[in-house]
Amino acid sequence: MTQRLGVVMDPIEGITYKKDSTLAMLWAADQRNWDIYYMTPADMYISGGEARAHTQRLQVFRDPQHFYELGASEDIRMGDLDVILMRKDPPFDKEFLYTTHLLEMADRQGAWVVNRPQSLRDCNEKLFALQFPQCGPTHLVSRDAKSLREFHRQHGDVVMKPLDGMGGSSVFHVKADDPNVGVIIEILTEHGNTTIMAQTYLPAIRQGDKRVLLIDGEPVPYCLARIPADGEARGNLAAGGTGRAQPLSDRDRWIAEQVAPVAREKGLLFVGLDIIGDSLTEINVTSPTCIREIDDQCGTDIGGQLMDCIAAKLKQK
Known part of the structure; x- marks a missing residue:
């Protein structure tokens, strides 16, 4: 059965082909012949008590010069989609908040939203990590x-x-x-x-700020250590850090085990843990990244793992 997947994201023409994690997810959905419906938060609205959106059918390609095509605009009832990926980047401003409310209505009306909209509101990425004081600084x-x-x-x-x-x-x-x-x-x-x-301060930042990805609570076996540039205290790739994929340590896996049950309970299917040395510093729930870097260096298919997990849960539903 062909699944109908909606994706809420920033304008696709502005993403970075080389490293965009949402694109990896969409490639995986396309490989499974799923129908993809593209929308930005500005395309979503409520009318007559229904969550609706002006969407466009999306095709994606592995060509940096031509990696997507959009079809004609279609006004749809969002609840008729099988699953909706919420992949809008922060900041978590009032418009992001309103988007979660629209998605929550779509979820009540039949679509499954990944990650759960209420948990996107509840789980501030820095404060959520403090629920696990045994893991952090x-x-x-x-x-x-x-x-x-x-x-x-x-x-x-x-x-x-x-x-x-x-x-x-x-x-x-x-x-x-x-x-x-x-x-x-x-x-x-x-x-x-x-x-x-x-x-x-955690001096282990010099060895990298590790991004550990969880799919339904299960850690991907490799993480991305984001190494700070010379003279920098931040490992973030956006701040000039260099990404080095490496196997998870025993401590990384232990931290993942602490977080996993709560993430599952909260409907957080795809989560990114930030770990410096042995300490959990943040839990990313809005739009976790680093899929592409790990895939490129380790030969993994994290987008495919996520789509397989979604497909299995849709079958259960």
């Missing part, structure tokens, strides 16, 4: 300058970052003798109006 979440200064004084070498950032944006490595700690706290908290996270 010492931390403080606050907007109080006095508390943040005391955390810095106590631990000496810390990282401070916003709760809604991505790609390493606005992440500060604050050393013990940093004279700018006050200014950094003022900027990040917007003078006490915005809550941020402080964590003890």
